[in-house]
Amino acid sequence: MTKGRASVRPADYPPPFDAAEAIAAPSDPPDERIDVGLLIVGAGPAGLACAIRFGQLLEDAPELAERLGDVPVAVVEKGKQPGSHLLSGAVVNPRALRRLFKDREKKVEDMPFYGPVHAESVYFLTPKSKTRIPAPPTMRNHGNYVASLSQLSRFLAEEAESAGATILPETAADKLLVDGARVLGIRTGDKGRGRHGEPLPNFEAGSDLVARVTVLSEGTQGHLTGAAIERFGLQGENNQVWALGVKEVWRVAAPLRRVIHTMGWPLRAGARYREFGGSFCYPMGEDMVTLGMVVGLDYRDVELSPHDLLQELKTHPLFRRILRGGERLAWGAKTIPEGGFLSLPKRLHAPGLLLCGDGAGMVNVPALKGIHYAIESGALAAEAAFAALRPGQTPWTPGALESYDEAIRDSFIWTDLQEVRNMRQAFGKGFWLGGALAGAMTATKGRFPPKPLGTEPDSAQTLIRTNRARRYPAPDGKLTFDKLSSVYASGNKTRDDQPSHIRIANPVARDIGEAWVRMCPAQVYELADGGSGDEVTVQVTPSNCVQCGAITAKGGRLTPPEGGSGPEYTLT
Amino acid sequence: MSILVFLEHHGNELQKGSLSVLSKAASLGAGDVYGVVAGSGVRELASGAGKYGASKVFVADDPALEAPLPQPRVDVIATLVREQSIDTVLLAQSVLAADVAAGLSARLDAGLNWELVDIEEQDGKLVGTRPALADSVYVQVGWKGEPCIGIFRSGTFDPKETGGEAEVVDTPVQLEDFSTAATMIEQAHEEQQGPSIEDADVIVAGGRGLGGPENFTLVEELAKALGGAVAATRAVVDAGWYPYATQVGQTGKTVSPKLYVACGISGAIQHKVGMQSSSVIVAINKDPNAPIFEYSDLGVVGDVHEVVPKLTELVKQRKRSAS
């Protein structure tokens, strides 16, 4: 290893992207703009809960509904349909759903869940054995429900539509429309451009979609959320950091009767590796299970590949037994914001704008939970927007949406996240020390340590080499799979001849290029042939992309491709 | 059982596909096998079907049947089926035959199974085999009631001469008004630039293993020697080596030629789903672990730059010595 390479950080090669590109003034003539009342970006749990709650409130406010025009609520979604881009564990705390539907006939039992959690195990793994450890208090799941977030959100989308929302799938939110200090809405992405951006015969230009209030519920690595945080100076105390999760859904021969979490192998404990994460395996009814591997993107090893770690995980006797005689049905990947409380934006609103859910970083990492925060924040955003739209109120004046921040601070989201605020950072100190610190934090409900632990961006970690990849199993097409067949299993069939939506510096230091090749679960990056020496040219295949967002964390920038592109998840 | 085979002609020849279906029908040994020729001035063609197993060939000869349009042929065959107590009508896949078969199916309320690759008699009833879902499963299909209509995938059988004689019988032509409303304005038979990849019987495809766009000439020359079309993988189209229109795979075209020669293609599933129903797959790749070898009929672990030009030469030699 040369001295120069030892100090390489992805952050030294910033992508050719400026957040200002994602901000624009309206460009369509006023009479061609599409006017809606409440505009929600992203049909995930936060956005759909917001649409449902707003619809409920409008039911009792016919005058306001009238004032909001033909389309009182619109939800834009970049995926083929609601749920297409959603992927999570998922064990869901039903608390927020119960609240959302409290006045309705809907019971949690009637929602598309795979039943409540009855039993759970937490293991510490070594390559061949497992040691059962007591479930940390944050990881106890009694009373929670197993779900496919993709399926749950299709249910929520139907509810939102019957509550009067208009859902606009296959529509990318390309730019945040800002006029002076006020958010006016979004501009949707163009469709039908060729490889070099040239309009094809079926070119369809994007539209200005203007609204009284715009809610960004884009989920992890939100394109406009990032731009809005920068534009309105909303950056929280710490940088946001992310983890990458890769998961599969299997049809299995024998039912699994408990939820399983593991720590340890195939991740390494040493502090210098910074390999924070673990695995999960949940039952989905009698004949399916889902299992996945989550790794913090502050890892340092050039050869670390979350996809291959999941493949390696499945070779452990514990999982071999569960999967024996089974068949892989689905695969997918997505990042998870892990910065927690201290990475939350310092305000969750700007004039005419509200931020919700994962996009704002509302994830409880030690509990592995975020869906109920997304739902709750979406519902609270609806209430704040509704209040600001009442007669005599103007939602785009500074502070008009302040009630949203207040409501979040009064909610369980705040208390929960505050309690665990330093845990993720502690694991940056290595598994064992991190575990001890986390224990102390749990015992003191977050009061220890007295001073917050800082974070560096994931892209600021220097890279190291340890020959990690030689342990990854060769794909056999039965238990273990390569990346391309996995992309196929994600349902991705993105049109190839569209402009690349991935921005990276090129060429880059060899270690960075190789790190991207390994990191990306969808084989988007390859090193161009013949690249020798310390700098390499990275060849990008954007149509493989499942929009997990890891590249944004690790030194590049994901922007939204043409609406309808990307994976078509149905079981994740 | 009495089987009628639709004998399609072009110019002064009965089509090989029709004769193949005819000899397959005869080989069933399940009763009478007849043929039908419909056109204008086609009487001469009819007797030629005898040696492929037809005992009788019905001829519908009428100027109204000059153009190869389906609807008048439905009228002709429907009449024959009724008057001759035909219980089974079989056809070889073509643009014309598919339309004739479906029109006949609706006219007679007769079951139609398509894409057949085999047929046999079981307990006095016919059972066909049809690949489905990109050939990932084979479906055994039957017919309820009579008549039964079946279309065979092209190239499934070869015509077999059995040397018989056919009685040629004229059949009257009575056409419905709507059947003659569509008219042929122009028929152009010019030779094309070479087959498009969707229509080609032979496809030679190149992948990243070629090493560079300049090496596509190897693929083009082999395609030319074999009389086939050139295709490309997504990776090389992405890299700008070859046009998008030639891309085979999940996000490109789906092809099913009789021969698919994969040169320097690793064969990921995204490529496989676009070409796996090719009848014969030959792969040349220097990586012995390339997935394409798992579904090739002939896998050659070798360097495309050496093997392909030699193969092109050998194909040319054989063609020269054959002609």
Added chain:
Amino acid sequence: MKIAVCVKHVPEAASRRIDPSTKRLDRSGEGALNAFDANALEEALRLKDASGEGEVVAVSMGPQKASDTLRKALAMGADRAVLVSDESAAGSDLVATSYALGKALAREEPDLVLLGQQASDSDGAVLWAAIAERLRRPMISQVAELTASDGKVRGKRQTEFGYDVIEAPLPAVVAVSDAINEPRYPSLKGIMGAKKKPQETLSLDDLGVESERAGEAGSKTEVLGLTDPPARGDSRRIEDDGNAAEQIAEFLAEKRLI
């Protein structure tokens, strides 16, 4: 001109499977507009745009979920949608489908019925000819260029032997190939407006289709069994030791491919 376009709701390619108990394609999962039908719809919209008048009606037959596909057709620009959906129509083959769909089309009295070149789920590429027969109308298939004027349509198509140009008086049935056009994307206004366009669901009873002529009862074909495809016959593997080209040529000759 009034144009009816037949559109099919097909299961997503990646999740297509045959239900072993019914031996039918499992239609319970996610589905989408059959991509080939988008070409037919696009052509209908272009004909309407060119003439500046007329109506485009999207007609489908399938499970209730097919209304999603019709919504997409409306978003692209169809004026109205008709769905024939009835439990007893499940499992309809060509005979039963063309009978029921023919009734629904006859009820519309369109000048032109347009269809796509094939159904991507069943590989069926014949429905138009059966529909033309049910409606007793002239038909042109595989059309790659279509014009309409003076009460006639003219289609250019490619066959095994070259190009045909065929003309038919209206009313007529035309099936288009996917080479005819590049379907448009639904505009945002189109998607938003789709919900408000008239969408009608008809039962077999509404169409006067007797239950014994629909579904499996009305079908004249049946699936008897499912088997794995035959393994690729004695797959051969050789290492190039200098004469691989000869071995390939031998192999091709053996298979009578050269």
